[in-house]
Amino acid sequence: MSTQGEVITCKAAVAWEPNKPLVIEDVQVAPPQAGEVRIKILFTALCHTDAYTWSGKDPEGLFPCILGHEAAGIVESVGEGVTEVQPGDHVIPCYQAECRECKFCKSGKTNLCGKVRAATGVGVMMNDRKSRFSINGKPIYHFMGTSTFSQYTVVHDVSVAKIDPQAPLDKVCLLGCGVPTGLGAVWNTAKVEPGSTVAVFGLGTVGLAVAEGAKTAGASRIIGVDVDNKKFDIAKNFGVTEFVNPKEHDKPIQQVLVDLTDGGVDYSFECIGNVSVMRAALECCHKGWGTSVIVGVAASGQEISTRPFQLVTGRVWKGTAFGGFKSRSQVPWLVDKYMKKEIKVDEYITHNMALGEINEAFHLMHGGSCLRCVLKVHE
Numbered sequence: 001m002s003t004q005g006e007v008i009t010c011k012a013a014v015a016w017e018p019n020k021p022l023v024i025e026d027v028q029v030a031p032p033q034a035g036e037v038r039i040k041i042l043f044t045a046l047c048h049t050d051a052y053t054w055s056g057k058d059p060e061g062l063f064p065c066i067l068g069h070e071a072a073g074i075v076e077s078v079g080e081g082v083t084e085v086q087p088g089d090h091v092i093p094c095y096q097a098e099c100r101e102c103k104f105c106k107s108g109k110t111n112l113c114g115k116v117r118a119a120t121g122v123g124v125m126m127n128d129r130k131s132r133f134s135i136n137g138k139p140i141y142h143f144m145g146t147s148t149f150s151q152y153t154v155v156h157d158v159s160v161a162k163i164d165p166q167a168p169l170d171k172v173c174l175l176g177c178g179v180p181t182g183l184g185a186v187w188n189t190a191k192v193e194p195g196s197t198v199a200v201f202g203l204g205t206v207g208l209a210v211a212e213g214a215k216t217a218g219a220s221r222i223i224g225v226d227v228d229n230k231k232f233d234i235a236k237n238f239g240v241t242e243f244v245n246p247k248e249h250d251k252p253i254q255q256v257l258v259d260l261t262d263g264g265v266d267y268s269f270e271c272i273g274n275v276s277v278m279r280a281a282l283e284c285c286h287k288g289w290g291t292s293v294i295v296g297v298a299a300s301g302q303e304i305s306t307r308p309f310q311l312v313t314g315r316v317w318k319g320t321a322f323g324g325f326k327s328r329s330q331v332p333w334l335v336d337k338y339m340k341k342e343i344k345v346d347e348y349i350t351h352n353m354a355l356g357e358i359n360e361a362f363h364l365m366h367g368g369s370c371l372r373c374v375l376k377v378h379e
């Protein structure tokens, strides 16, 4: 039976307040309006950015909302004027849109898109500045333009990547955030060259994907830095060649790395979201050319600092969002690379659970043994 044009009532995990357990609720999902797509979400993973917003530290965090932004599903229906996807298409929702016509998209200098960002940042859809989610008439905010902790979601058409229907959705859901971010930080943002020395601060999914990207880029040394010694065994499988635990050194970690690498690394990546570590990551870079990329998301009120002399003497400080990948164009390409076994994805999935177990899944995520937990969204 077609649900096109109808309100769908389905299960979703609602964040009513910061830090309070998510509640599985019956949510009404309105049909897509012009330029919108309603997606049946089949699998969603959890990312630390969901936990960050849920914690109340995100200045853009609004409650009640439906979190989630790393997922895969099937188009259920489309609104007026949507031409690039149709019901039945397999898709990955993209929190970073790509409209191909705004100033950002046309610049060729960035993957950021300006078309819907103002609406997604305040939890609504662009058409009428309202939410498509409600519970008995009470609106529930969208999150990052994706809201994938729901059996159905509505997104802007510029935020949907159509992918190979043969790709396993329980795996390629990861290509909605963490893995592309790490790979792209190396390939697109830093543009690491063969023979480079690389330091990766934080060996979670994002840091491990940085290591994987650095290995494929031909880096000669990939130094993993983490406070958890268990991470080294895992990290070796992703290309990390050496491991340093800052807790085991008396000297500042930047000095340890400078001493290890004859003056500093060519590239460093901060994949934690800790502003002190961001400083260390910059300062462990080689004078004259070392480049440090900020990947981690730091809380509202946090600021970075260093002596300007660090930059005067040639170090470069950069940041990356979604690894610099243009979402609609390049997510399908990443899926194809996965299908050809050219990039890892399965290796990042340490746990599989159901949507109803989402609070336990977040609990696991905060322990050191979980990289990505994939939730099956429908029974």
Ligand SMILES: NC(=O)C1=CN([C@@H]2O[C@H](COP(=O)(O)OP(=O)(O)OC[C@H]3O[C@@H](n4cnc5c(N)ncnc54)[C@H](O)[C@@H]3O)[C@@H](O)[C@H]2O)C=CC1
Binding pocket: 047, 048, 049, 052, 177, 178, 181, 201, 202, 203, 204, 205, 206, 207, 225, 226, 227, 228, 231, 246, 271, 272, 273, 274, 277, 294, 295, 296, 297, 298, 320, 321, 322, 323, 371
């Ligand atoms: N810029 C972007 O587009 C994106 C940013 N992110 C952000 O990237 C960050 C990392 O994400 P995940 O890998 O999923 O996180 P994670 O929590 O799995 O990994 C962080 C790692 O850092 C280690 N760590 C914590 N404090 C440390 C310290 N002081 N020194 C060294 N290691 C330390 C932890 O032991 C852990 O292994 C988060 O802040 C997340 O919000 C995630 C996706 C996209």
Ligand SMILES: N[C@@H](CCC(=O)N[C@@H](CSC=O)C(=O)NCC(=O)O)C(=O)O
Binding pocket: 047, 048, 049, 050, 058, 059, 060, 061, 096, 112, 117, 177, 297, 298, 299, 300, 320, 321, 322
């Ligand atoms: N609302 C947050 C923004 C946090 C942030 O920087 N998000 C990243 C993606 S993190 C994914 O897991 C990003 O791509 N930012 C660019 C953007 O357009 O949002 C805050 O204000 O801290």
Ligand SMILES: [Zn+2]
Binding pocket: 047, 048, 049, 050, 069, 070, 177, 178
């Ligand atoms: Zn994420």
Ligand SMILES: [Zn+2]
Binding pocket: 097, 098, 099, 100, 101, 102, 103, 104, 105, 106, 112, 113, 114, 115
């Ligand atoms: Zn755009």
